[in-house]
Amino acid sequence: PDAGALAAATARNADLTKPPQALGRLEDAAIWYAGWRGTDRPVIDAPQVVIFAGNHGVAARGVSAFPADVTAQMVANFKAGGAAVNQLARTFGARLDVHPLQLDRPTADFTTAPAMTEDELCAAICAGWQAVDSGADLLVTGEMGIGNTTSAAAVAASLFGGAAEGWTGRGTGLDDAALQRKAEVVAEGLARHPQAAGAGLEALRCLGGRELGAMAGAILRARQLSIPVILDGFICCAAAAALEAERPGALDHAIAGHMSAEAAHGRLLGALGKTPLLDLDMRLGEGSGAALAIGVLKGAVNCLSGMATFAEAGVSGA
């Protein structure tokens, strides 16, 4: 971030017509955003939501309540404007782009082989890198991929350690027996790829998927372009965590949009040191929680940039 802009935004915030800290977390979020944008009076005019879709070999192990065909069907739904994230992006004036990543070539089942080769992971990261609009002033990365909460649980467990059950949740809505099978599949993956433990991108390669790699690539590219990022739920944060594992501080340009109802998301946010803006029991993915948080961040930034100071308004201080 730009230290001068951070200082100027902090000073401006202290002069605005409100008691100190009365806008609570909005003040912190707006100052953070100002720092990354290099101005004490930023605006959010061109938010971008980008969705990556991928298929997962591990889906054949019965880890989702939905068939794998749904990934491609939902891509068509995104393109036609019919999904939740389309409505949310429209509500907050965000551009929405959808990138299906070789849906006819699922990753390898990570219980038997690395999910991706090095070339495949590089291609996924590159797809994410290239998907970011350099003119965007805010980025949300979302995903679609039947089976990808299983991949995300395996990546998170590999990066942060602990038992598979502690990172495995119900995804699209598994019952107790299916949840237990899913945790066993995650545990098999962890046992199969011990070299991935704590290893950042290697965990993403062995246990992740194309859409996870692409989200990581997009978040990296946003950092290079000084575009702040709103992280979505469990899968997005698992992909982002691989960057943080590679270099602590890699997610300083990212804020947590919401707390997902997917069981381990709170634990993952805690490990990343992020406090979410929203907590509404959402667990849809698609970037939907982060897209909703665009509205909160817009409100925060508009207060910082648009409010009058005590002197401008002729209001007496405390």
Added chain:
Amino acid sequence: PDAGALAAATARNADLTKPPQALGRLEDAAIWYAGWRGTDRPVIDAPQVVIFAGNHGVAARGVSAFPADVTAQMVANFKAGGAAVNQLARTFGARLDVHPLQLDRPTADFTTAPAMTEDELCAAICAGWQAVDSGADLLVTGEMGIGNTTSAAAVAASLFGGAAEGWTGRGTGLDDAALQRKAEVVAEGLARHPQAAGAGLEALRCLGGRELGAMAGAILRARQLSIPVILDGFICCAAAAALEAERPGALDHAIAGHMSAEAAHGRLLGALGKTPLLDLDMRLGEGSGAALAIGVLKGAVNCLSGMATFAEAGVSGA
């Protein structure tokens, strides 16, 4: 609410392209809104934020960190577009109206007399009633009034019982000694008006203020017009609580926008049976927390009304 619209919205929500309950509280909020608007595909096109301002005799007791002149100064700031709520209303496309209520005639100091006569309370309620745009499709009521967290604490304590300290918070930012004096002032008010205990509008008359009466009037009028309401923080909810005390269910057309950092707001929301949409440590008043929640509710309603069903999108179910 319209039972047919509620049933139709519930059925529509179940067919949308997402796992069941994956949008969490957005689904409940959208269905609630649909019921009050009488359609299963509502839109929020004309939200109204209305701010009432009043002055308080009890301010002379030193219960605020700011001088009483600030009420009128902030009204000018609202009219000039410089306050936080102006930026938030603009962010979410809401109309903003400001109604100063006899600022040159503060209410009586409630430790010595009822804050208002019956005529004065009626005039305040009437001002609120008349301020609601009959063409609005969503209402936020906000307030400005130096000293009004003291009034709100007294009203809440009178309605729900318990010690004054348990309902008294730091308002615009009191230190420990000032907070204790403020609680003593609230306790004096409660002792002075025992007939107000649990007595709804009588509590508002004896211990409230013009802007609290006006908010209650506006919320009543919104009910008559089937306009859903987003409640703001502690002061708004104390005014609304007087309606609930008069008739349980009187706030069924209202949702809690946010959890304020003002200490007793959580207790007040609990007494009203409301769970807030947002929790961002805000404590500004002005309707600011509820105005921010307009964005969340818009997102929720747009999902219900704009998403494709599984059949429309050709997506396989679970």
